Every structure is written in C-alpha cells, then in structure tokens.
Amino acid sequence: MIPVTTFRSASVAVFGLGGSGLATCAALREGGARVIAWDDNPASVDKAAAAGHETADLRTIDWSGVAALVLAPGVPLTHPAPHWSVGLAHAHGVEVLGDIELFCRERRATAPASPFVAITGTNGKSTTTALVTHILAATGRDPQMGGNIGTAVLSLAPPATGRTHVVECSSFQIDLAPSLDPSVGICLNVTPDHLDRHGTLDLYAGVKERLVAGVPVGGTVVCGIDDRHTQAMADRAERAGRRVLRISIRNPVADGLCLDGPDILRVAAGAVVKRFSLAGCGALRGTHNAQNAMAAYAACEALGLSHEAIVAAMLTFPGLAHRMEQVGRLGKVLFVNDSKATNADSAEKALAAFSDIYWIAGGTPKEGGIAPLAAYFPRIAKSYLIGKSAEDFAVTLGSHPHVVAGTLDKAVAMAAADAAAGGAAHPVVLLSPACASYDQFPNFEVRGKAFRDLVLAMPGVEKV
Structure with missing residues (x-):
C-alpha cells in the first residue's frame, strides 16, 4: 500500500x-x-x-x-x-x-526521482504495460505494475529509489490526474473510443495527450505516429523541449523505432543502430504487438537497460491472459485464446496474425458485426459460430465454410477435430469472438477460462 x-x-x-x-x-x-x-x-x-x-x-x-x-x-x-x-x-x-493523481502527489513528496512509466493509448496499453514490467523484472529491477490493468495503483509498494512504477492509464484516469508527470510517458495510438464520456474524438485525444505533455524536461516521451492525433502529440512534445522517441509500424522514423519487414529497427539521428526480431515470441505476434514491443523497448532503454538485455527479456514474455494467449498444442494444432476480442477491430489483430484458422466467433454482437473482417475470410479454413450472433454471422460469411455450433464446448470439439484432420502444416484453433460475452458468459475472462479449460481437458494436449 x-x-x-x-x-x-x-x-x-x-x-x-x-x-x-x-x-x-x-x-x-x-x-x-x-x-x-x-x-x-x-x-x-x-x-x-x-x-x-x-x-x-x-x-x-x-x-x-x-x-x-x-x-x-x-x-x-x-x-x-x-x-x-x-x-x-x-x-x-x-x-x-483520481487515485493516479494521489499517487503522483505522493511520489513527488516522498521519492521524486523514482522512475515512473505511464502508458496510454486506445489499443495495446495493457500488453505494453505488462511487457515493460516483465522486462524490468527479468533484468533484476523492482517493477510495480498497476492502474487500469487491474491492480489499484495505491495498493502497490510505495515509490522508492530503485523501484519503478509502471502504470496503465485510461482516459478516465488521466482526466482525474491534472498533475500527471511520468518520467517516461507513452501514448501508443488514438482511435475513436469512449466518445460518450468525452464528447468528441478531439476531446478524447486531448485527454490522452495530457499524459505525454506532463513528462518533465529531462524525461522521455514515447509516441506512436500512425494516426494524426499522435503525430501532432509527438510534434508538440518535441517543440516543448521533451526528448521524443517516435514509433511506427507504417513509416520510417528519424529517432525511435520502426519496421523493416519482419524486423524492428532502432533508429537514431536517421541511422539504424540496432535491429531485432520478435520471431521467437509467440505472445507478440502481429504488427499491433510490434508497436507494443517498440514502445516497451523505448521505455526500457530510457530507463537505462541495454539492447541485449531488453531483447532477451522480451523474447520470454508470456503474454496476457485472453489476448492472443497460446493455451496448448495437440499435435500440429495450436489453440489460441483471444477472448478479449469483443469487437471486430480487436478480432482483426488475431486474424491478421495467423493463417489456416479454425475460427470460433460469436456472442452478443457489436454494431457492424463481422462484416469489417471480410478481407480476412480467406485466411479462415472454417468458422464455428456460437451465441446470439451465430445466425447473423452465418449470413455474413455466406459461402465461406462455417457451422453454427451454438455453444463453446461444441465449437471447440468441432474445430479441434477439423484442424487435426486438415492438411495445413500449422493450423490454429482461434477463439476471437468479435462479440461481447454476455449472452452465455458473465464476461470475457470467464469465456476465455472456459475455452482454456476445454482445451486442456482434451487428451494429449500439451500446455504451452
């Protein structure tokens, strides 16, 4: 406490x-x-x-x-x-x-030099928060992880020399923290979200920007630049005299991190100084996780860790539960729990990360259903539809192979059998529902746990 x-x-x-x-x-x-x-x-x-x-x-x-x-x-x-x-x-x-503001005031009063990493963004902030914490712990530091990721910040150990607080901040929490002043501030991205609580996208982005704007001179701002709001944030932070490391999965950067095919580049003064790959880490598949890894790398570098130490620790990251979580293997079949994907935008990340997918989808549908995912249907060998949305999703899938399984247990059994019998070298049974869970489960965590339990109960499954 x-x-x-x-x-x-x-x-x-x-x-x-x-x-x-x-x-x-x-x-x-x-x-x-x-x-x-x-x-x-x-x-x-x-x-x-x-x-x-x-x-x-x-x-x-x-x-x-x-x-x-x-x-x-x-x-x-x-x-x-x-x-x-x-x-x-x-x-x-x-x-x-809010409680984040109380933490900030207490830190300034008791241990102002203690490292404080604050992370925000519409997507990816939980994974980035957990990844920074994992790297720090693996390299012998004393990280304290809390905030929006699920542990109340004031329940952590107090700020102290040699102790790093890694805090995930939602827009709601930032709104209640007027003097938020992390030594490393990260904003990953801004896309429309929570507009009922902020009024407009510009107002929502303005709240997010407070986190990086509060970084004191001498600290480090890590900012995605793949949307117009974060591009502007990075520019304003730089004009205000902050050190800014830009990260991008789409474009080159002059100082920060970007992609070169499957590799991540660390660029300084326009020159590539380091290169590494996430190929050995199944928990960080996909370009969205490349962005998370870039942000975590930049933050840990700012905290004094070496390139070699950061990358070695990153490759042992186990991932977060219910977020592209590798659950088990049965022969050549990999089972992945992405129950946190409660809308099409979230499910897109998993569908883009795999091929030869045996896709379990459905639940309480969100506006637009799975129509926005049509470009990924060719990656799907077969779909297994559950819950309230099953019939509507069947219409959207049209001639793409699918079956209305109804319940998760039936979907898992069908998908496992079909994936094992198929001719693909690396089939994936993927729970990425693109729906809320409330028709059959209290929340996405319970749904994900049910999937995990069903998979691990199958004879011959090896836990990943």
Whole structure:
C-alpha cells in the first residue's frame, strides 16, 4: 500500500467503492486523512463500512471542510453529464481527483526521482504495460505494475529509489490526474473510443495527450505516429523541449523505432543502430504487438537497460491472459485464446496474425458485426459460430465454410477435430469472438477460462 500522506489531517470524500475506491480509502486513512466514503450502490457502501471506513451520503455532508473529492474512474466527470457528486464538489470549490493523481502527489513528496512509466493509448496499453514490467523484472529491477490493468495503483509498494512504477492509464484516469508527470510517458495510438464520456474524438485525444505533455524536461516521451492525433502529440512534445522517441509500424522514423519487414529497427539521428526480431515470441505476434514491443523497448532503454538485455527479456514474455494467449498444442494444432476480442477491430489483430484458422466467433454482437473482417475470410479454413450472433454471422460469411455450433464446448470439439484432420502444416484453433460475452458468459475472462479449460481437458494436449 502507498499511504497518502499529502492529505494528512484533511477530510477527503471518496465516491465509487469498487476495488480502486476501497484501496483509495485505505491509503488515505493510512496516511492520516479522514475519509468519507459513498457509492450509488448500497452493497458497495455496506462493503466499505464492513472494512471500517466511515460512510455517509455525500449529499448530506458539510462540504466546507472537505479538501478533495476522489472519484472512481468509472464515474462520469464531464460527459454525458457530470455525476451529482462532481456537481456538489464544484459548487463548493472542492477539487476532483483520481487515485493516479494521489499517487503522483505522493511520489513527488516522498521519492521524486523514482522512475515512473505511464502508458496510454486506445489499443495495446495493457500488453505494453505488462511487457515493460516483465522486462524490468527479468533484468533484476523492482517493477510495480498497476492502474487500469487491474491492480489499484495505491495498493502497490510505495515509490522508492530503485523501484519503478509502471502504470496503465485510461482516459478516465488521466482526466482525474491534472498533475500527471511520468518520467517516461507513452501514448501508443488514438482511435475513436469512449466518445460518450468525452464528447468528441478531439476531446478524447486531448485527454490522452495530457499524459505525454506532463513528462518533465529531462524525461522521455514515447509516441506512436500512425494516426494524426499522435503525430501532432509527438510534434508538440518535441517543440516543448521533451526528448521524443517516435514509433511506427507504417513509416520510417528519424529517432525511435520502426519496421523493416519482419524486423524492428532502432533508429537514431536517421541511422539504424540496432535491429531485432520478435520471431521467437509467440505472445507478440502481429504488427499491433510490434508497436507494443517498440514502445516497451523505448521505455526500457530510457530507463537505462541495454539492447541485449531488453531483447532477451522480451523474447520470454508470456503474454496476457485472453489476448492472443497460446493455451496448448495437440499435435500440429495450436489453440489460441483471444477472448478479449469483443469487437471486430480487436478480432482483426488475431486474424491478421495467423493463417489456416479454425475460427470460433460469436456472442452478443457489436454494431457492424463481422462484416469489417471480410478481407480476412480467406485466411479462415472454417468458422464455428456460437451465441446470439451465430445466425447473423452465418449470413455474413455466406459461402465461406462455417457451422453454427451454438455453444463453446461444441465449437471447440468441432474445430479441434477439423484442424487435426486438415492438411495445413500449422493450423490454429482461434477463439476471437468479435462479440461481447454476455449472452452465455458473465464476461470475457470467464469465456476465455472456459475455452482454456476445454482445451486442456482434451487428451494429449500439451500446455504451452
């Protein structure tokens, strides 16, 4: 836990009592603050009270003595309308913060020189966060990984000399961290997302840019340049005097990392200084993962690691669960769990990374279905359709081989048998649903675990 001493002896309101909210309450109290906790969900209030936290409806308290409102990132700050707690805070001149902001203030107060890597982007930020952490751990560093990746930042070990915090930041979290100041700031990409919470794409991109704009002079900005928003971010950061390493999977760069066929190049002052390949790492297949690897390399280089150490560690990265996760092999057949692919854009990454695919898809459909994936249908040997979307997906697939399996267990059995009997040298049974899971599973994690369990229960399967 990171005790938040910067609010010692002050009263702090906390709204939103999920995992990060409860961690915030505990960290503030440990640092000497008085915490007043509340949530719109009575069960969450009861859970906080059972943990010993003071609870009170924030509509009934005296705001004149409140120093700050700490808001959970899932609670609307601006769009479509500010949450009522935000309105009350603003009406009483009380600042509204998130737990990342509390971390930043505590770091500056206690260990300002401790390394802090912050990662954002519409896609790839979890993989990049985990990859940076893996490289640091494999090279003997003391990384602490948290934020949007699932571990509340204030539940980590405190900032200290020789300890590196690697924090994934969503746009919601950045919006609540006005003094975010990482020593290495990464923005991978910006594509339309969460516009219901930010209003427009430009406003959403502006929030993302705050992460790299907050990097102090002397720090390092790592920025993708494959979309117009990140291109502009990189240019503005450079004009502001920051060191900028640009990364691209489409174009050459003068200082940063880019692709040359299957290889990644480290370029400095327009010259190639290092070259490496990800061919030995199945967890980093695809050009989207090449971008993640470039960002992780740049961050670790900025932290003082050598090229040789970074690449050696990178090639042992096991990947993240449910994100192109290699589950097992049965003879020549590889089974891959990409349950996190809950829309067509996400599924595209996996379909582009493999050929001879026996594709398990379906669930609760998203707008557009799988029509945007038509260019990848020739890579698919056969599709096995499950869930609510199965019939509609069958229509979209048309004459491409497919079967309506209905349920995941039937789809896995059919796909495994067909892949083993087919003539391909390297067939892949791929769960990449392009759908939400809610028709048959509580969430994508449960769906992915079910796939993993089904695969590993088959006789002869070797766990990867």
